[in-house]
Amino acid sequence: MRIESNLQALNAFSMRQAVTADNIANASTDGFRSREVVLETGPQDQGVQVADIRRRQESQAMDELRREQALNAETHGAQEPAAPSDTDLVRESVTMMENQRAYEANAAAIRAQDEMTGTFIDEMV
Known part of the structure; x- marks a missing residue:
């Protein structure tokens, strides 16, 4: 696995965390509809990347x-309060x-690759 795949995964999971934080921050905002990050396999079947950020499917209720x-x-001509989040x-x-x-797993993989590269260079010198 290349380090680029791990970096790409860090970016994808950072975006997913940001969207999750936004959902939590707006949990008490009437009318708010939460979003989700859809992940997909990265280029050449390596790593993971963000495919889409979309509104969650609403429940029937x-x-x-x-x-x-x-x-x-419509019936009463008055605006009702928005539905809860x-x-x-x-x-x-x-x-x-x-x-x-x-x-954490991707950061550990990057550290391990960095250490192996350093060891290899030390042995070559």
């Missing part, structure tokens, strides 16, 4: 609540732990 609010607003703090916490472990 959230869809129903939004439909009811829209219908209520769909952020699941348990899911986001687990995602943060996954990101941390993936980041």
